[in-house]
Amino acid sequence: MGRLFIEPIEVGAGQTRREAEGAAWRAIVRREIPGAEIGYNEVGAPIVTNMKGVHIGVAHCRGWVAVAISEEPCAVDIETTDRNFDNVVERIATPGEMEIPPILLWLGKETLYKYSGRKGLDFKRDLHLSYSEECLLYGSICDETPVRIDLSDDGQDFLASYILEVGTPIIKDE
DSSP states (O other): OOEEEEEEOOOOTTOOHHHHHHHHHHHHHHHHSTTOOEEEOTTSOEEESSOTTOEEEEEEETTEEEEEEESSOOEEEEEETTOOOGGGHHHHOOGGGTTSOHHHHHHHHHHHHHHHTOSSOOTTTTEEEEEOTTOOEEEEETTOOOEEEEEEOTTSSEEEEEEOSTTSOOOOOO
């Protein structure tokens, strides 16, 4: 079953924010998957190199890190709720997506991009979202079968979107 971990990032003395972000997600992966060796795939995404059937997705933003772990391909993105995404809407939204709140538009498209595992996708042409009043977000990559994109805010100053096991009940660890 897929799991999602969202934790605050602590920047240590003499450590840059980027170093703290990398240390934070690696610590989660090593804690949750003992013995995991971390590498990067051909598109630059982190992977577990020494265990078949173990997939990870990683994201970070100011103050937070998110890690998705699953037996199937997965993806996650996280952003602080005070970040303004209005300036990207025209670049990434199709006419049918203009009513999606900007932060959800960005999170959904970024999560789909990561989930695709492909380089060179255009956020407007290749990644499509639909959003319902029940706060359900669905996306498709190059008009393939839509997948559900789940959301988590936990009442904090972030919003995360994630895809774990498609078609399987989702369990989110607190």
